[in-house]
Amino acid sequence: MSEPKKSARFSNIREKKPHVHGPGCKHDHAHDHGHDHAHEPHVHGPGCKHGHDHGHGHAHAHEDKPHVHGPGCNHDHDHGHHHHAPRPKRIRPPGNRPAEGGGTALQLDLEGALPGETDEVGRFEKLEAALKSHHGVTDVHLRRDAGHTEVCIHYQPEGVAPQQLLTLAQYTSATVAGRYHHHTWFVRGMDSGDAAAVIEHAVSRMNGILSASVAYASERLVVEYDREALTLEDVEARVKSLGYGLEVPTAGHVCSHHAHGGGLAPLLEMPLVVAAGVLLAVGWLLERFAPVPALVPTLVWALSMASGGFFAIKGSVQSLLQRRIDIETMMVVAALGAAVLGAWFEGAFLLFLFSAGHALEHRAMDKARRSIESLSALRPEVARVRRGEELVELPVEEVAQGARIVVRPGDRVPLDGIIREGKSSLDQAAITGESIPVAKQPGDEVFSGTINCEALLEVEVTRPASESVLARVVDMVAQAEAQKGPNQRFAQRLERTFAPLVMIAALVFPVVLVLLGTPLKEAVLRAVALLVAASPCALAISTPSAVLSAVAAAARGGVLVKGGIYLELLAGVRAIAFDKTGTLTVGRPQLLTASPTPGVSREELLGTAAAVESLSAHPLAHAVVQAASREGLSLPPGAKDLEAIHGQGIRAKLGEEAVEVGNLALFAGQPLPPELAPEVNRLEEAGQTTMVVRRGSRFLGVLGVADTLRSxxxxxxQELKRAGIERTVMLSGDNARVARSIASRVGLDEARAPLMPADKVTAVRELGKERSVAMVGDGVNDAPALAAAAVGVAMGGAGSDAALETADVVLMSDDLSRLPFALGLARAATSVMRQNLMIALGVSGVLIIAAILGLTRISEAVVLHEGSTLLVVANGLRLLGYKSSGPRDASEVPAVSQPTAG
Structure with a gap:
């Protein structure tokens, strides 16, 4: 009996993060905020539709079960935030695989060594330094070839014994993990990428901060810090002093709960822009048509500058206090320079358009964030919980794991669970992108946010609200911008070096012009035009707008992309390797053939096999037992003493007679009836997995079992090949004949089999040497191969914790047609990023040359500069409407009916 794929699921669950809402949030939940540290007052912005009389304590003061601190607890007990204790992730045991370049090495699961750590910077650097200080340790680094991230410690056996090193490493890890922590906040009040840079710069310079990163698009601040040197309140106070608020984000929500975007910015931004525009126009009319002193329009323009430049001036002061030069500083200096020279209109016009561009950019980014937040809004706020004969409505946050909830026809499912009573069809489009409702029965999983279409269901809750598939998808999408791709990193590096250089050039340029004989006023005005022209506003926003829009569009289409870097890597893929079972095939074997030997009836062959296979839990055994049941066979009694022979089959007794069921390897060296071997060959050529059945000394015949090819x-x-994928390969653990049969039917270029998981890793790496390769699997036993590929793509993420944890891109349904959609979207997103970079750099380049040659005035430079910024944002937002040109679901694609093996 060939050994199919094991289906044990990982138990690691992503850490919970507390709940957040933002601009346009329409959730109806109660805020009885029990915060015990000072936040700014709760300001409800325009469009707020909250019911403000509700009663759950948000983010900082959940009234749940008592917080029990166990061994290894890393909470800051002196801190005012009270979190739900996250469900622990699975920690793998230590390993002793050889070091990559030879020699001896010890491996510790990174999650166990440094909970929450993901990369080589910050806390890991502290662990690396501490471990390297021990005698006998030669190198410490991260290793990912096992499908999860490990700390790999190279050592000299003569310098330190393995057990001694393990004890030492575990103690050192615990010490480092106890001292150095990481924390994530939602940042309220950021109205531009400059604000993110100001916060990041200020926090990263604090004593005790190992690393600080602010993602403007997802409005998150992530720090790694030394808890002996500072507390989280110190960070909050530092950020508050800059005029921004911090709050702990909540699982499953993208936007802020407290101030709907935070601070004064969302409330005043557009009114101030409008006021600046009106004052600008009034001043111009007064100068042209009213018999008033020249001082009057000047004062009006000064007021326009103050109104339009309110937030820019505030931001530039913060930057200068940190000895930084950013875009806002450049704009304010340019406007003030124009005013000093008497060009008040130009200065006011500059700040009006700059603030108008920022306001529109801010609203556009909010639109992208709300498109993600709309996913979390699909989950109902209350659930109907069965308590005896009664139904009680409870907020979803209060429903415990194991509770029974009732879902009526037409209702959305409030929590993830398993159906215990009832049959129905569920519309899963919100999670998986499937447009056709999926039939469900007792024992099947259902997901929060899906719609019950037909009949009443009773569901047992398997995950709390904050750990539902929906919440985790929203969290991952919100965090995706932090995983920066090459285009994003290039834009950021350019922006950081560009701004100071332009500022220096703007100071040197007028001096050169004056020395060449240009009048001072004209020289300074041309320098101001240069400052405006060279300001990298469009560059700063070019990639975040595209990444945020693309991951939001992907999530709505049933595809989870974990970061901008994976969008760019997927776009560059030219080869795809597929796992077989559960990916190209359904993963549920069926009996297709029963060939008895002469003198044996089909009933005896199938009945005997089913009687002993009923003792086994193997998928192939289930296929045989189900076939006997369908045919109404009564199984002979007395099956007992089951023995499984790995990779070959089973032995058991039926009464006192021995029965063997398995592949030809089980009967190696024994004489077979002449007709058996040809029949086995024929069935295997047809793509079936064969099982020979012997009872006592009699060979009863051969059974053919096959998996079903995915519709x-x-x-x-075919679509992938039309899209330019040059090579498609199947990697299978099944026998080579079955693998080749399926590969030819599907249209793949090559099949490699039989492969163990380690062999799949080797095959992926070989393919990767020739061209960029993606690995598509179900995320269960394919984790090492997914990790080894340039991009790991997992299927069926809605039902698999392993898929959500291990892959870079997750197809939430078991629908392969989502793959061309994901590839097309990645290529479109990468194309938009490049277009945006070209627009940003191209417009800046033309304007710089025009400003140096004196061919453009300040007002013209401002219009083109702000126009290019809004153009790149609008271009990025186009991705929100991306639709696949291929089939959307299996119903639109002809099924392949030929039997295939599992």
């Missing part, structure tokens, strides 16, 4: 698999492969 649409052939169509998907």
């Amino acid at each position: 649409g698999a052939q169509q998907t492969v």
